[in-house]
Amino acid sequence: MATFARLPLLQLQPHPKLLKSYFHSSRIKFKLPNLYLSTPSQSVSPFRCFSSNVDQIHQNSFHNESVGSIVGDLLNYLNESWTQFHATAEAKRQLLAAGFHLLNENEEWELKPGGRYFFTRNMSSLVAFSVGEKYSTGNGFHVIAAHTDSPCLKLKPISASSKPGYLMLNVQTYGGGLWHTWFDRDLSVAGRVILRTDDGSFIQRLVKIKRPLLRIPTLAIHLDRTVNQDGFKPNLETHLVPLLSTRCEEELTESKEKGATRSSKAWHHPQLLEVLSEELDCAIADIVTLELNVCDTQPSCLGGMNNEFIFSGRLDNLASSFCALRALLDSCSSPGDLSSEDAIRMIALFDNEEVGSDSIQGAGAPTMFQAMRRVVSCLAREKVGEGAVERAIRQSFLVSADMAHGVHPNFVDKHEENHRPQMQKGLVIKHNANQRYATSGVTAFLFKEVAKTHNLPTQEFVVRNDMGCGSTIGPILAAGVGIRTVDCGIPQLSMHRQGNGSIGVGS
Numbered sequence: 269m270a271t272f273a274r275l276p277l278l279q280l281q282p283h284p285k286l287l288k289s290y291f292h293s294s295r296i297k298f299k300l301p302n303l304y305l306s307t308p309s310q311s312v313s314p315f316r317c318f319s320s321n322v323d324q325i326h327q328n329s330f331h332n333e334s335v336g337s338i339v340g341d342l343l344n345y346l347n348e349s350w351t352q353f354h355a356t357a358e359a360k361r362q363l364l365a366a367g368f369h370l371l372n373e374n375e376e377w378e379l380k381p382g383g384r385y386f387f388t389r390n391m392s393s394l395v396a397f398s399v400g401e402k403y404s405t406g407n408g409f410h411v412i413a414a415h416t417d418s419p420c421l422k423l424k425p426i427s428a429s430s431k432p433g434y435l436m437l438n439v440q441t442y443g444g445g446l447w448h449t450w451f452d453r454d455l456s457v458a459g460r461v462i463l464r465t466d467d468g469s470f471i472q473r474l475v476k477i478k479r480p481l482l483r484i485p486t487l488a489i490h491l492d493r494t495v496n497q498d499g500f501k502p503n504l505e506t507h508l509v510p511l512l513s514t515r516c517e518e519e520l521t522e523s524k525e526k527g528a529t530r531s532s533k534a535w536h537h538p539q540l541l542e543v544l545s546e547e548l549d550c551a552i553a554d555i556v557t558l559e560l561n562v563c564d565t566q567p568s569c570l571g572g573m574n575n576e577f578i579f580s581g582r583l584d585n586l587a588s589s590f591c592a593l594r595a596l597l598d599s600c601s602s603p604g605d606l607s608s609e610d611a612i613r614m615i616a617l618f619d620n621e622e623v624g625s626d627s628i629q630g631a632g633a634p635t636m637f638q639a640m641r642r643v644v645s646c647l648a649r650e651k652v653g654e655g656a657v658e659r660a661i662r663q664s665f666l667v668s669a670d671m672a673h674g675v676h677p678n679f680v681d682k683h684e685e686n687h688r689p690q691m692q693k694g695l696v697i698k699h700n701a702n703q704r705y706a707t708s709g710v711t712a713f714l715f716k717e718v719a720k721t722h723n724l725p726t727q728e729f730v731v732r733n734d735m736g737c738g739s740t741i742g743p744i745l746a747a748g749v750g751i752r753t754v755d756c757g758i759p760q761l762s763m764h765r766q767g768n769g770s771i772g773v774g775s
């Protein structure tokens with residue numbers, strides 16, 4: 269911890285610290301109308317994960333070998349998680365390594381106090397929870413929810429297309445991306461593939477091609493003289509098409525094979541399938557279905573004069589997903605961590621937030637409610653009392669964690685002057701009278717009390733009245749589950765751009 273003092277800009281007060289504090293604040297009762305707050309009887313022990321060796325991070329900012337530090341671990345998580353599938357797989361790997369039991373939603377659950385569990389849906393959303401040893405039927409859930417998806421380009425079902433002299437990939441836009449930022453980046457593909465196996469069954473595999481495979485070239489200034497005055501306005505159907513290769517290789521191969529095996533009507537370019545089959549160590553014929561995102565190959569890293577920034581794509585919302593995951597893992601890593609807990613600690617990471625959450629793997633599905641109902645009834649067995657689930661939900665609290673807009677140094681007036689979140693000034697609590705965020709006076713108050721108890725700063729955000737307001741999963745879950753919710757997040761710049769946006773280390 270001593271290294272923090274030497275580098276004031278790296279005053280590590282990260283998001284997971286507050287979220288972990290939230291899990292450790294089970295003595296703070298969220299009861300209405302007799303709301304009261306009590307100070308935890310024991311002070312929270314120093315956070316091992318925050319005793320980062322910052323100097324080591326400096327040296328390894330591009331290699332992220334600073335394992336053991338929260339920042340290094342976040343960078344590694346970001347670099348692993350090119351897609352919503354990979355983000356979920358990495359969370360699953362960490363949960364299994366920490367002794368969490370994988371549940372199957374298709375089977376009967378057996379849960380017990382002190383247990384740690386999780387399940388996934390569609391390989392792209394995940395719910396994990398630990399049961400306090402003092403849990404009794406009707407006690408509440410302390411939940412942190414975030415999302416695993418980010419705006420990106422996704423391959424169309426028939427991706428093969430060509431232009432004079434070039435092989436191209438047809439893509440569809442996903443979410444509200446800043447699409448001009450996808451031009452001139454070193455791109456590749458990653459996602460899920462369904463393979464046919466030797467016995468005729470099918471399996472799902474994740475794949476990631478790490479080398480730059482694709483490029484969307486901009487038009488040279490000489491061919492677009494007014495672009496700087498008029499702005500760059502690409503047509504998303506015709507201009508945003510990634511380039512895979514020239515046709516030379518294809519023409520050579522075709523002339524060798526006399527066109528015998530290469531059909532011009534293939535759904536995907538054989539060259540792409542070949543790269544995938546090499547990576548998956550399977551035959552091209554075994555590849556049945558592709559579900560691939562176009563991804564940036566540039567690694568996440570530290571940057572800025574003092575390495576005070578995290579430069580990364582997909583910060584929205586993998587930074588929150590990582591913090592939620594880490595908060596749960598760290599809050600019940602030792603045998604005694606659940607001994608005095610009387611609630612359920614839960615995290616829920618959803619897919620499809622960027623397109624409105626209405627999917628089976630999105631927050632619009634009843635996943636969280638179903639999980640809560642199953643946990644309550646499973647732990648109660650035959651003794652489920654009247655309204656046990658409803659009582660539990662009324663005693664529960666949800667932290668909806670999604671990224672926030674930090675004030676932009678070159679566009680300061682885009683923020684309302686009294687609500688300009690700044691880097692390294694604490695987690696942002698998001699308010700919107702029109703319920704684009706689910707925060708209420710009470711939930712903001714409760715959350716700030718948790719933060720205050722642990723000497724952690726918070727900031728307030730409300731959008732200008734003359735601008736539209738974003739939204740997130742908070743209102744969807746609050747309305748769908750009936751759970752008290754606060755919307756909060758880490759301030760960042762360049763949200764929804766491709767490539768590297770940034771957050772302050774220690775935000």
Ligand SMILES: [Zn+2]
Pocket residue numbers: 415584585621670671740
């Ligand atoms: Zn988000």
